[in-house]
Amino acid sequence: MNEQQPLRVLLVDDERIALKSFANLLESLGNAVPYRASSLEEARQILEEVLIDIAFIDLQLSQDIRNRDGLTLIQELRERYQTVPIVVSGHSQVHEVREAMKLGAEDYVLKTELEQRVSIILNALRRKLELKEELLDLRARGPADTTLGLVGTSVSIQNLRALIQRVATANSQELFPVLIHGPTGSGKELVAQAIHKLGPHPSDPFFDVNCGALAETLIEDQLFGHVRGAFTDAHTDKEGYFTLVRRGTLFLDEVAELSLSLQAKLLRVLETRRFRPVGPTAREQLFQGRIVAATHVDLKERVREKRFREDLFHRLNVLRILVPPLSDHREDIPALVQHFAARQHRPMQFTQRAIEQLSRRPWPGNVRELRNAITRLAILAESESIDVDTLELYLPLESEFSLGGALSDELGQMVRKLLALPVKDRLDAITKAIVLAAVEQARGNNTEAGKVLGRSRKFVERYLKKLAKGGKDSPSEEEDEEDS
Template sequence: MPGMNYDRYCDFIGSSSELTRLKEKVEHIARSDAKILVTGESGVGKELVARRIHKFSPRATWPFVAVNCAGLPEALLESQLFGHVKGSFTGAYRDRLGQFEVADKGTVFLDEVSEMTLRMQGLLLRFLETGELQKVGLDRQTRTVNVRVVSATNRSLREMIAEGTFREDLFYRLDVIHVEVPPLREHKEDVPQLIEHFLKRFSQNGGSRPRTLAPEVIGMLVDHPWPGNVRELENAIEHLVVTSRADVIQVDDMPLSIRRPRAVAVRPKVERRRAVVDDLYRQVIDERQSFWTSVYPMYMRRDITRSNVRDLVRRVLKEARGNYKIVTRLFNLQPQDYKKLLNFLRKHDCHVPFKEYR
């Protein structure tokens, strides 16, 4: 993108052997034009990898466009990617270019590609095969574009293929080159450099005086398991910079979640997915937090996926014996939120049929 500070958005912070190998691989594969699938846990920096691939590619002077496939319902995602013509749907007051067209000659990053519906997967597959754009509201292709596609997911696409929720032919189109980003717990020696980087950034952005961390605090941060990876560490440092009044941050300034972490084991992906749903369930059922203030913000920030929300709905709907009005109450919402909740679930493809639970 013109004027983008690539040093800020593309640099890997750290010097561990794991990160060094990742840097070298990314810079090597960037020179080709092959499609790349980036995988790794939530918060490891998959978009950072995609931006660095673009930076070192022959397409670097052309646009880099990122699209979150999990944050939009199917109809809006189709419009976002392929564009639409005026009058094609309610609210389409003018023609709009899709992101594939905007990024012509550049790179498109499809984040959370696993959250696409099967229909959208079919549309994406056709585009990857032909490069032809068909805007929403037209029954013909409008033009051909030339973009490199880098996609990312924190889920196992092979497991989804076995479940029938992801197309095998699309998987092979996307997974020409595979890049796995390691979780932070596998390169903990980079934590001190990351801390220094985030301390400097948040102090400068907030206009506050520079802060330092007591040695005990640094040790605690290095030893923390960081299930949310670099994103969780970034949020923790921002919390400390904003809330601490002292120049040297002490252990007592640390959030309780870091001072008293729950045991986090390295679990298979199916178990981690179940653990996420357990946490969401505990928040809304045991701690009686509202769905709108707990689950909804995490989904919109991409901390949880559409599948996580769907699993939560399925679990609570089972308890409610298929009654969404009871689900509304269990989600600690007002009765008048019933239709709003259903609309949200349908819009984001999180709705679960109720009949199988009655």
């Protein structure tokens, strides 16, 4: 571990004087930064803001001897953080200490021997972190396994590669469809490309259609093509992907967003291997390629909601591949960081603590969010060396950037779809649709509709009034004051 990086030590004790003298002790030992909490709530708050390495927890966090906050904290540390919990106890608390150890406390120290034991415990932790970092270093320096374009050596990624291999090379005349399921940004498209490259016809085309981003008519035209005269602007014949793909791969991303009418048409193609371009004079053709469909939503749920055809679901679901969220293969994060860093226009060297910190983060937007984070650092960080402070400056833990990944991805897709709608004054139309949907969801209760929108009842009322008068604008921010 980098000697410059002091340990972050959380001290939890309801007695402020004890806290202060413990903090002084730590400061006198050097190379450790104390964070003080006098209650469970304060401790939780600090843990949300700072990556704490070790916590010394007094089990008795209240005058009430039945209080179990210390034990709760130990349990939370074990479940949600990588902080090492150490119990601080009095002589008479044997029973509680035993319970704390069962919950996952790593060690305990008697209040009377704090001075002698604390530096031993901290040095042991430093050594442990050093070894862990050396291991991470070795992994990161070794050649990254990028077989099939997928970086990672975790069991999840190895299983994924094995499954891709089996699916792509299945000994069958027919190119069975494949359904890829996984959260946003997890690598579904990469998997589809790998299936294509390993499949029997890698030199035929790979086409990618985002079913969530285009209007229905555009998707239909892209897939089926048209003949001259099929519609006003159809001056010539145009071949669609079903033709152009030959024996290659047609990747239908966000397949759950396909309209019901296109779902019916796709089903027919899958069942008969035949399709007809748009236009009355079009002749039926043969589809020879493979459909690889991807989704991040639960298609069975969509079937239950009657938004996705059950017969199409079963057709697609013959060969299914699950792509894991990044949180299921954190051990690949060091290699992924090096992989994305190597692709930047400037050199970047991550300190071991920075890599370790990146490995602990939640990454709700998965590998894409990690990739974007590295790009962001490449643009913003001044120095070649990226340490924990640089991360905290440019990728703060609670930032919208780090936590909004999945959300902003989904929103982005919806917005692209909305913007493709053939509607005049799109912004007004979209606002109107959202407000009316909120009112409908709230069954006409404007206060509830306001809550759904994150606005006040008055905002909703004014908006509806303006709509009734034929006005299109939403009420201004100033008009959106809280209800009294």
